[in-house]
Amino acid sequence: MSRTLKGRILTSTGWVGGSLRFDSRLLSIEADASASSSASAELPIILPGFIDLHVHGGLGVDIMEGGDAAQQVARAHARHGTTAMLGTTMTAPDGDIRHALAGLASACAERASGAARLLGVHLEGPFLSPGKLGAQPGQVCAATMALLREYMAIAPIKVVTIAPEVARHLDIITELAQLGVRPQVGHTLGSYEDGVAALRAGAAGFTHLFNAMRGLNHYEPGMVGAALAHARHAELIPDLLHVHPGAIRAALRAIPELYCVTDATAATDMPDGNYPLGSQMVCKCLGGVRLADGGLAGSALTMDQALRNLLSLGLDLADASNRLSRNPARYLGLADRGQIAVGQWADLVVLDSEMQVSEVFIEGEAISPAFEPDAVPA
Missing domain, CATH: 3.20.20.140 (Metal-dependent hydrolases)
Structure with missing residues (x-):
């Protein structure tokens, strides 16, 4: 089943405000005018893993x-x-x-x-x-x-x-x-x-x-x-x-x-x-x-x-x-990692406005992030 993230996306061709759909790989990137406006400053930042x-x-x-x-x-x-x-x-x-x-x-x-x-x-x-x-x-x-x-x-x-x-x-x-x-x-x-x-x-x-x-x-x-x-x-x-x-x-x-x-x-x-x-x-x-x-x-x-x-x-x-x-x-020499483009593995890092990690996806799997730099899981 596919998932969708909305935010400011650093794609292989530059920044796109919009939505990213993926399962284990990236399926589509859709631009959204509302996500490209000045109001987009509060949207999450989506980077390649x-x-x-x-x-x-x-x-x-x-x-x-x-x-x-x-x-x-x-x-x-x-x-x-x-x-x-x-x-x-x-x-x-x-x-x-x-x-x-x-x-x-x-x-x-x-x-x-x-x-x-x-x-x-x-x-x-x-x-x-x-x-x-x-x-x-x-x-x-x-x-x-x-x-x-x-x-x-x-x-x-x-x-x-x-x-x-x-x-x-x-x-x-x-x-x-x-x-x-x-x-x-x-x-x-x-x-x-x-x-x-x-x-x-x-x-x-x-x-x-x-x-x-x-x-x-x-x-x-x-x-x-x-x-x-x-x-x-x-x-x-x-x-x-x-x-x-x-x-x-x-x-x-x-x-x-x-x-x-x-x-x-x-x-x-x-x-x-x-x-x-x-x-x-x-x-x-x-x-x-x-x-x-x-x-x-x-x-x-x-x-x-x-x-x-x-x-x-x-x-x-x-x-x-x-x-x-x-x-x-x-x-x-990896052709399918390191960038956000359709067909790449869904390796993604989602950041908030303070550049803290809020979500991580590895080949489409959601990973619990470390919210504190020195946090040690129980």
């Missing part, structure tokens, strides 16, 4: 726990308007990675009720630089296609974070790209030249731009300089802790299809305290998530708060929405 390509956890659960952890995390983020996501691993011993991938495979095969769609896996580690671990544990190793093919046989890997300066990693980047996987440059001590070489080899983007990579200097542009000068895509964490607003604005001007991620951890939607991040514990405090030495360790960000943060930087609503929906969908 958010697509988060970097999620480690939520509501006290870490994806590396395996089993049904990924489904629990997907439910937690669905309440904030995330309708599709990539479950993201941590650097860990081989057996732990395989365990997490097995749980993710099950979650990807069938969407649980109330959960965001698991599109696949973002393998963040272990193919990183030991000198730029960030919050990643130290069990890094050089990549081989043999090992990657074994991982890919367990679960659908869509994105791989890789340090390009490590021996033979440029060849790995090329082979991954040829397989349709998105290699991303991240957790790297590489230079500007290494970044340019990675892009030429087939790297598709950059993992949490600015973080865990060499910064921009006018004598040595670094990996950040390579991204700003040459990249079409990169992910960025807009929690206003990981990246200064000025740097966010620079990246928005430089990278045409920059998209935003949460890098959310188990601390998301939880009170201050200690939570797992892979094999280690991190502390949620002072609005962020940190290691014992005070360094940032992922985030407690949700995609609806990311939207509000982007608006606070001066982006208009359509642009901010595109950074959370359309651009990540394009990055993964």
